[in-house]
Each structure stands twice: as structure tokens, then as C-alpha cells.
């Protein structure tokens with residue numbers, strides 16, 4: 001650790017001071033002089049034909065400035081989808097228009113029908129209640145399989161059916177997989193559901209539109225994980241505003257977890273309305289609105305089959321999945337059940353044949369899109385559950401069965417049958433580490449102790465791999481992404497040597513303001529306090545694809561390294577001139593430029609000064625100034641992997657599950673700030689355990705959201721969770737990015753659900769329970785016990 | 790409109806409010822203290838936790854008019870007089886008890902009232918006390934550690 005607080009140091013976070021003193025600036029904390037307030041009138045039915053919207057009473061209510069309906073948005077584009085999937089017959093997916101305000105029909109509870117702009121929040125809300133909407137109820141399509149039945153009501157009349165696409169991967173393997181399964185010694189089959197979730201970042205979404213008529217400039221403040229992406233999508237596809245006239249600012253953002261990636265109608269509305277009424281307009285989502293307007297996550301129904309030979313070697317995997325898209329295609333929705341899911345179905349294993357079929361279905365529910373892990377938790381859950389079931393059926397220890405099938409350390413780089421090439425990994429090592437930290441040997445004694453108290457104890461193992469650091473632009477382009485996914489950074493050095501780094505990554509809890517300076521400071525050999533991070537403002541950062549898919553350090557961090565390398569190269573030239581030496585002879589260490597083999601040196605600060613106030617400067621060869629920009633496009637995904645163990649106690653009388661311990665041994669490659677990485681693992685584990693035990697987004701058959709508040713949607717609370725045991729000492733550095741880093745943000749949410757469910761099934765296996773669908777609430781567990789009797 | 794006056798972090802604050810104005814909105818909009826957050830509309834999340842007359846209260850469950858004349862403390866008043874972090878705040882920083890920071894003001898206010906009631910809480914007692922404060926980022930692990938550390942330091 002050469003520089004104090006450089007790479008590898010658990011530097012405490014500098015952003016904490018403002019958050020701990022109430023000085024954070026979240027979007028709702030921003031108030032612009034003269035701002036008006038928006039309230040959306042949202043559909044309270046799942047499917048209906050809008051016959052008439054009568055705003056005449058509402059318009060005359062106190063404080064009302066203007067009321068908007070879809071009529072005001074004629075000629076305005078729909079909210080676009082950023083990913084096009086091609087089905088297994090070579091046809092593009094069906095892609096309906098997603099209007100800013102409902103056009104002719106409503107298709108899910110929560111869809112905005114009209115919007116009131118008024119002087120105060122209360123006046124806007126009161127006027128929205130006075131709007132009279134004549135809607136004719138239509139039958140709602142909620143269940144995915146029913147939605148695909150002949151004669152099913154169509155969510156979109158102009159589409160041929162409710163099938164968005166029928167995707168096969170790898171289509172050429174289909175017959176070989178079928179044959180391998182037909183001929184296998186043993187086939188384990190499991191039908192399961194990946195429960196629908198609501199991301200629930202604690203900060204609800206907010207949008208403020210501001211328009212400067214004199215300059216014809218728009219500004220949008222929004223709770224986004226990727227302000228440049230919003231600028232591009234909204235400017236180019238929805239409102240037709242040139243990017244030079246549109247500034248998007250995402251200030252402090254209170255958590256994202258995927259749901260703040262997407263471009264939402266409310267952002268487009270506030271930007272549009274600010275110009276239309278020539279006032280700043282602000283919309284703050286209530287939590288109840290968030291439940292019916294934030295994109296949801298997961299919601300897959302799957303049948304998976306695993307074929308094994310007599311030694312327990314995996315021969316083939318075949319899966320059939322129904323993936324809920326909701327009523328419209330959210331920004332990245334089609335990529336989640338396809339490329340982010342099918343490509344992970346080899347897991348950590350040498351399975352030679354894989355075939356994944358996914359039918360994506362429109363229903364009268366809120367759109368579904370990426371949520372922490374996005375596709376990879378769904379893949380991992382199926383695989384790690386079916387492996388566990390196979391182990392029991394074959395009488396092989398679940399850890400041993402995994403070990404027999406792991407890709408071995410000497411097999412990297414390893415090309416899977418599902419399009420990925422894993423660059424590096426060591427799964428035996430993470431499993432060994434897990435066996436140690438989870439004291440697997442002591443489990444039998446702990447189980448006996450639990451049984452003596454009338455409790456059933458279970459141990460669940462899962463070993464995940466994920467592809468993150470999204471993504472190589474050319475690869476995702478081939479896979480249907482409508483944009484490449486590089487990242488940019490500008491490193492701006494001042495005359496006195498302090499540095500501002502403009503990054504396209506966006507922090508909404510990940511601690512970039514602390515971690516990124518550690519990298520730059522280490523490279524130059526200066527104090528990290530001299531380096532500041534600027535992010536979240538399209539007018540300050542050249543370009544950015546944002547933060548999701550655990551890509552900040554792997555892609556954004558790499559761009560910062562590349563830009564810093566350019567800075568160092570130029571600074572060395574300046575130093576060489578000052579020291580009257582040749583460029584190649586200059587070495588940089590601890591902030592000093594030295595002529596190799598001599599004691600002649602010049603300090604970082606003096607070189608920076610020379611760059612900006614050049615008296616003695618090689619003006620013929622070099623421009624003054626010290627500022628560099630780099631765009632970094634990764635050559636491959638990064639592949640973190642890890643072994644998780646969960647121990648539970650189940651009360652067989654009540655079905656209540658208690659987590660006794662949770663251990664995680666992760667391989668994230670090199671680590672910049674271990675404290676922050678550990679925190680990311682904790683958060684992911686909490687969300688994964690939440691999915692496994694508590695969280696469930698439920699619609700009734702009419703499309704009413706039954707779990708629409710924190711009274712009904714069970715968020716994990718402090719007393720639902722244990723303290724965690726984490727370990728990141730197994731490190732196989734990524735081979736293709738300059739820091740050797742992998743991502744850590746999604747790991748816990750990917751690996752935890754199968755570990756928890758495997759543990760509960762282990763506890764109850766001798767009672768005849770072989771599977772329970774998540775969330776494993778006491779009533780579901782109790783019912784499973786009764787059913788098995 | 791009804792006029793109300795209360796003491797917030799030691800300073801008098803007055804304003805005219807509607808009968809339906811929530812205390813949290815009064816603090817955020819009239820007093821300009823945006824450190825207190827709103828994370829839900831069913832009194833479940835605790836992001837809005839403040840102290841009213843020395844007791845932890847979810848400020849979204851109280852009307853501004855009900856707080857007329859009250860002593861209010863918010864996150865903005867938790868630092869030491871010289872502006873440096875108080876013991877609980879410093880422990881949250883030291884133990885990485887926050888990520889996005891949105892739940893943090895409410896967590897700190899709850900932690901302060903817990904430690905005022907119970908100087909040496911066990912892990913289970915801390916977890917139970919925080920039941921009304923939701924954090925989506927940290928998994929609570931480091932929040933619990935931070936509160937234990939603050940308890941040890943406050944003695």
C-alpha cells in the first residue's frame with residue numbers, strides 16, 4: 001500500500017459527513033424558485049378502455065395551472081426500450097408503444113392517465129381527484145400461462161398476441177440437449193418460481209423539470225443511476241430535444257438497485273411540462289406510487305432439468321422459463337431473462353450442453369426490468385436448487401457434487417456452451433474457504449443441539465458465478481443492445497496539483513467519492529485527499545453509461561486508470577523537460593519524478609504548475625495544460641464467483657424460519673476498499689435473504705396490487721437478519737482490466753436465495769419436503785410440511 | 790392557515806401551515822431542514838425519525854400543529870457545537886453504517902434514543918429497537934456494529 005489510503009486500504013468514506021449531518025442533497029431537497037407541483041392521476045384498474053377524460057371541474061380548482069392528458073402529447077414519442085431481442089425464428093420481439101400518458105387504454109394499475117400542475121402539492125392532488133375519467137373495464141391478463149392461451153385478452157390490441165418473444169439459446173444445441181437428457185443415467189427435474197419483487201430504494205423517485213426560455217435550455221433533476229442515458233433516451237427518442245439543450249442532473253441518490261436505471265414517463269413529463277407552463281415543475285413519488293410505477297423485478301416461472309451420468313457429472317441442462325414483462329417494455333427489460341440469464345446457465349460447472357428457452361409475456365402489471373443481479377439471480381437460483389435436488393436424489397453430498405463438476409483452475413480461460421468466456425477463477429478455493437469459515441464439520445453437532453430443542457436445522461450451500469462489469473460494447477451489440485456500454489473519465493489536474501475526476505459512473509451508495517481517489521492517488525503517489533470525484537451531471541461529465549451491473553470499478557474505474565495513465569505520460573514529458581532528461585528516463589514514485597539512476601527529481605506539484613503557467617516549457621512539442629479523457633470499453637465481462645452457506649432453524653410447529661448464520665466466501669479479484677466491498681456484500685445478502693424469506697409482490701386475478709405498501713410488502717428489517725460472516729481473501733484477479741478487479745454489488749443478491757432455500761429444504765427433507773417456492777413465509781413452510789405428511 | 794412556533798435544534802422556527810400539514814413537511818419546507826427524509830406514506834420506514842421533547846418520533850405521523858410549542862431535534866442538530874461529528878455519527882462513519890445515506894438521519898436519531906434508554910444494548914436489543922427503521926443498503930450489519938461501538942464509547 002504505497003500511498004497512504006491507496007489501493008487496498010479500508011479508507012473511511014468522505015461522503016459520510018454530509019449524509020450524517022443532514023447535508024446530503026437528494027433530488028427532493030432541491031427547490032427551484034417559482035416551482036409548481038405535479039400530481040399524476042393513475043389508473044386504479046388493470047385494464048380498461050378510456051372513453052372520456054373530463055377535466056372541466058378540475059381545471060377550475062384553486063391553484064391549478066394546467067392539466068395534461070395524452071392529447072397534449074401528440075407527436076411526442078413513447079418511452080423507448082433499449083434492447084431488442086430476436087426470437088428463435090429470427091424475428092424481432094413485439095414492441096408496443098409506451099406513451100408518457102395513457103393513450104386510449106390503461107394497461108396496469110398505476111399507469112398515469114392525466115397530470116395536474118398546480119401551485120402546491122396539495123392543490124395538485126385535490127384537482128386530480130376532481131378529474132372524471134370514464135373507463136370501461138376490460139378483463140385483466142395477469143397469469144403468464146393464461147396470457148398465452150388461445151383467445152386470451154390482448155394487453156396490446158395492435159400486437160399479434162401477448163407473447164413478446166420466444167427465445168432459444170443456444171438454438172443449435174436444442175436437439176443435442178434433448179438427446180443427452182433422453183439418454184442420461186439420471187435426470188433431476190424442478191419446477192420453481194422466482195418471486196416478483198419491488199426494488200424499493202429508500203428514496204422514492206423524484207423529477208424536477210426546469211426550462212430557461214431565454215436560452216431555450218432544459219434541465220432535469222432526477223433520481224437516476226445514469227443521467228447521460230436519460231438525456232440520450234429522453235432527448236432523442238421522446239421529446240426531440242438536442243443534447244446540447246438538455247442537462248440532466250442526478251445529485252445524491254438514495255439507492256437504486258436497478259430500478260433507477262430506466263427512463264420513466266415522469267421524467268419526460270416534467271421536462272415537457274416545464275416548457276409548456278414555463279415554470280419549474282416538481283414531482284415527488286409517494287411510496288404508494290412507487291409500488292405501482294417503479295419497474296418491478298424477477299417474476300419468472302421455470303422448469304429446469306439437469307442430466308447426470310453415473311458419477312454425478314453434469315451432462316446437460318435444459319430450462320423453460322416464462323418471464324413477465326408487465327404491460328410495457330421498460331428500458332432493459334428484454335435483456336434480463338435472455339442475455340443476462342441464459343448466458344449464466346453453465347454456472348461454475350463444466351456442463352457441456354445447455355439449452356434455455358424463454359417466453360416473455362405481456363400482462364396487465366407494472367413493467368418488469370432489472371433488479372439487483374438482473375437475470376443472474378434467476379439463473380443461479382434454478383441451477384443451485386436443481387443441483388441440490390440432484391445431490392439428494394443421488395445420495396451425494398451437495399458440496400462434493402459441486403466440486404466434481406467445477407471448472408478447474410487450470411481450465412481458464414474457459415469457454416462455456418452459452419457464449420461466455422470466463423477469464424479466471426478458482427471455485428475449489430472459494431468452496432474450501434467456505435467450508436472453513438462456516439465450520440461445515442461442526443454442523444452435525446449443531447443440528448443435534450437444535451433437534452434437542454425441537455427445531456429442525458438445515459444447511460444450504462450455493463456457489464454462484466456472475467457476468468458483470470457490463471459490458472463489452474461489440475458483444476452486447478450483437479446481443480441486441482441498442483447502445484454500447486463503455487465508460488468515460490476525465491482527469492483534470494489543477495496548477496497546484498489537486499485533481500478533479502469526472503466519471504460517467506454514478507454513486508447512489510457505492511462510495512465512489514472515496515474509492516476512485518484511492519486509485520488515482522495510488523497511481524501518482526499523492527494523498528487521496530487531493531483528488532475529488534465529480535459525477536451525476538451531464539454538463540460536467542463528458543459522457544457516461546452509469547452504474548448498474550456491478551460495472552463501476554471494472555469499467556468506470558478502468559476508464560479513470562486510462563485517463564490517469566495519459567496524465568502521467570504527459571507529466572513525465574514535462575518533468576523530463578524540467579530535468580533536462582529524456583522522457584524514457586523519468587520514473588514516477590510517491591509523487592516525485594526522478595531521472596532514473598540519479599537523485600535529480602521534481603515534485604508532482606511543480607510539474608503541474610509548469611503545465612499551467614509555462615515559462616520553461618517545451619511549447620514546440622507539447623500543449624500546456626494537464627487534462628485527459630479516456631473512454632474504456634472492456635474486452636470481456638468480469639466473473640466474480642463465491643460460495644455461500646446458510647444455516648437455518650425451522651420450527652416444525654409454526655413453519656417459522658430463523659437464519660442462524662450466513663457465511664459468504666467471494667472472489668472479487670483485486671479489491672480497492674475492502675470495507676466498502678464488504679458493505680456491498682452485506683446489502684446484497686440482505687436483499688437475497690429478503691427475496692428468499694419475506695418479499696413478495698402479489699397481484700390478485702383482477703390485477704390489483706395486493707402488496708402495495710410496507711404494511712403488505714415485507715421488507716427485511718434489522719430483526720429479520722443475522723450478522724454475516726464474509727471473506728474476500730480468495731482472489732483471482734481479472735485478466736483483462738487494468739486493476740484486476742471484478743464487481744461486487746450484486747453478488748449477495750445472486751448467491752443468497754438458493755443458499756437459504758437449500759437450507760430450509762435440508763432441514764425438512766426427512767419430513768418429505770423437496771421444494772418450497774419463495775418467499776418461505778411461515779405459512780408456506782407450514783403448508784409444505786403438512787402436504788408432505 | 791394556522792400559525793405554529795416550535796424550537797428546532799435550539800432555535801425558534803415559526804410558520805403558517807394547513808391543518809393537514811405533516812410535521813416532516815413543515816421541517817423540510819418551512820424550516821428548510823431537508824436532512825429529515827420521507828421514505829413512505831404508511832409510517833413504516835423511519836426515514837423521518839426526529840426527537841420531539843426528547844423522544845424519537847416518526848415526523849410523518851404527526852401534524853405540524855400538534856408540534857406547536859415543542860422542542861424538536863433533527864439530524865442537523867446532532868453534531869457537536871464545533872461542527873464535528875457526534876459520537877453516534879462518528880461511529881456510523883467508522884463502521885460503514887451507511888451507504889446511500891437516505892435512511893441514515895432516521896437511523897442516527899433512533900440510535901440516539903435507544904442509547905438514551907439503554908446504555909448497553911445487546912445485538913438483539915439493537916435489532917429489535919431498529920425494527921421501525923428500514924435500510925435497503927447496508928443489511929443492518931454495520932449499523933448494528935456502529936451502535937455497539939457508540940454505546941461502548943458513551944459508556
Ligand code: FES
Nearest residue numbers: 828829834835849
Ligand atoms: S416517512 Fe415516516 S415512517 Fe416512512
Ligand code: FES
Nearest residue numbers: 888892924925926
Ligand atoms: S443507507 Fe441506503 S437505505 Fe440505508
